[in-house]
Amino acid sequence: MPRSILITCLGFLLVGPPAGFAADPDPAALQERMKKLIDRAERSVVALVISHNPKHDAPSPTQPWKLGEYQPHNPFPPTLRVPERDKLDLSDARNIGDYTLGSGIVIDAEQRLVLTCYHLIEGARKIYARPSGTGGAYADIVAADARSDLAVLRLHLSSPKLTAVKFADVRTEDTPRAKASVTRGQWVISLAHPFAAGLTDGKASASWGIVSNVSRKAPLPVGADDVRSGYLYQCGSLIQTDARLNMGCSGGGVFNLDGELIGLTSAAAAVAGSESAGGFAMPMDSIYRGIVEVLKTGEEVEYGFLGVAPGLMSQPPEEPGLKVNGVTPGSPADIARVQQSDLIHAVNGRPIVEEQDLFLLIGGALAGREVTLTVLRGHATLHLKATLAKFQHPYATIASNRPASVYGLRVEYSSLLAQQVNGPGGTRGGLNWQSVIVQELEPKSRAEAAFKQAGIESNRWFITAVNDTPTPTPAAFYSAAKKAQTVRLTLSDSLGHTKVVSLP
Missing domain, CATH: 2.30.42.10 (PDZ domain)
Incomplete structure (x- = not known):
């Protein structure tokens, strides 16, 4: 009996027919319906080839998200021979053995946005993506967050023919308002590009299995004893599945039988240190969806x-x-x-x-x-x-859309200062929680000059108001300063002293 027919028949024996299937199915018809489901869902699954090769130009430290396209006609150092130049083209399937392989999910067709795992693109110099139904393209990073292991890319496609994924309403536990929608024993389909097999034709590989468990957590690193500063997947957020995940499957999708995305796959290597059959997926529940929405804007994820x-x-x-x-x-x-x-x-x-x-x-x-x-x-x-x-954490972030500075001044939550002094509990005395702190004074900016002229050490003072408008958060600060020709800062220190600085 073909495997796709077997899984469907077992599903009917154990849990009854999925939505949209007849109560007394014909195996051939069920197989055809399953094939159509895979054909529809795979349109949003992308093959990725990621280069960390030092022969590719590194992105600028001030613009780590801007990787750009491969330019084969650019002059190369005379020491770089032609065969070596050819190997730098990530679109050539013959070169994939030299690079990191992964998958991604199209989440916005119009904006050409692809969701993938942070650990795949960390330190990347070039990223090439091959969607289904259209040619491949190089990609930039819109935003990335190591703590959630998520990143959003933007493809260099002038007239994209992309299909965005449909997200499921994912709930892994019962709440007073609704029952869980993802549970143990639920049939799922995994779509990804193991070993970048779909690089030439864009067709994802499918595997099937069940949800083995939900709310699983990866172990803390050796020597770590505080989950508060750990990755999200160490807080019991993972979906475990027995669908086979090989190298290149990280960043692929786990779909329900309606073809909706319920999780982003991460091969066992990402959380357990080695590849193995089966693996984990980050659930696309309200928490992870909220993080994805922030990354889509190019902004930093602020926990x-x-x-x-x-x-x-x-x-x-x-x-x-x-x-x-x-x-x-x-x-x-x-x-x-x-x-x-x-x-x-x-x-x-x-x-x-x-x-x-x-x-x-x-x-x-x-x-x-x-x-x-x-x-x-x-x-x-x-x-x-x-x-x-x-919340302060030690993990890397990439944000292409930082707030515009105010005459060279950027600010942060004052809660970070408390955690720097006394750890995650935050018990520093004299901290003004209804304020912001100086994050950055751009060199040779008007803000830097004004602070120097006033004799103010920026790391000792809290900004409590802009033009007499309270600034308890960075958003309130930037909103109060927006389009103001003169920005009057009210500052205080931990001893209650106050000062006023005007910009410019």
Whole structure:
């Protein structure tokens, strides 16, 4: 019996017919329908060839996203022979053995945007993409985020014939509002380009399997003991599948039987250190979709920060919740009236079953966003709203769309300063949480000159207002300064001293 017929028949025996299938199927008709599903879904799957070869020009340190196209007619050093020049062309399938191989998913056809894994493009000098249904093209990086292992590329196509993927409504757990839509035992199809096999014709390879489990986590690196500063996939966010994933499958798609994307594949090497049958996928749930939407704009992903010191999980286990050991004065948690010894039961309706859940749900909610905390305090259940600050982490980011400087001045969340001093809990005294801090003073800019003239050390002062408008976040700062001919900065330090600096 052909494999595609077998899987369908087993599916009917175990879970009944999927949506759109007849109750008493004809095997040949089911096989044809499965083929059509794959043909439709593969149009959004892209083969990637990534070069880290030092013979390709490195991107500018000030524009690490701009990789450009391969220019075979450019003058080469006389020491670089013609055969070596030919090997630098990533579009030539004969050269793929020299480069990193991967896959990607078209997420915006009009803007020519492709979603893939960060670990594939880290340090890349050239990226070549081969979509289905059109010729290949080189790509630039729009934005990338190592902590989520996600990156968005833009293809150099003048008249693209691309098909964007359709995202599923992914929920890996039951909530009071809706049942889980991705569960153990669910049949899935994986589409990717193992070993860049589809580089010449753009056709993705298909494999099938089931969802082995959800909310899986990868182990922390050797010597690491704090999941708060880890990758998102170490916080229990992964979908595990037994669909076979080989080299080149990272960045491919896991699809449901409606042809909708439920996860972005990452071969086991990305999280466990070696390739193996089966693997993991990052779920395209509300957290990861939110990160993708930020990356599409070219902006940095800013993870959320609450300002609590977590304790042990509550007992008994049927009443889940994470005990709060301490609250940082002035932090988002403090402003929301979270108290020591509270039990945080849920974030935006999603339950806190273990410690990693809090870090995933708060971080994934993103800085500047409001979350609803369900808190158990004694016999009372409270619903507290907190507007998150920014979490500091050590992982690399690439952002092609940075905010325009204000006369050479860029700012950041003041919450980063607290974490630099005292780690993830953030307990620095004298910190003004309702302010921003100086991130950058461009050399020879008007802002740099004004700060020097005023005798101000930029790393000691908080900017609390622009033209008398409070600036609790970078967004508020840039909004207040936008189009203002004169920008008057109100500054304060940890001792309560104030100064005013005018730009230009």
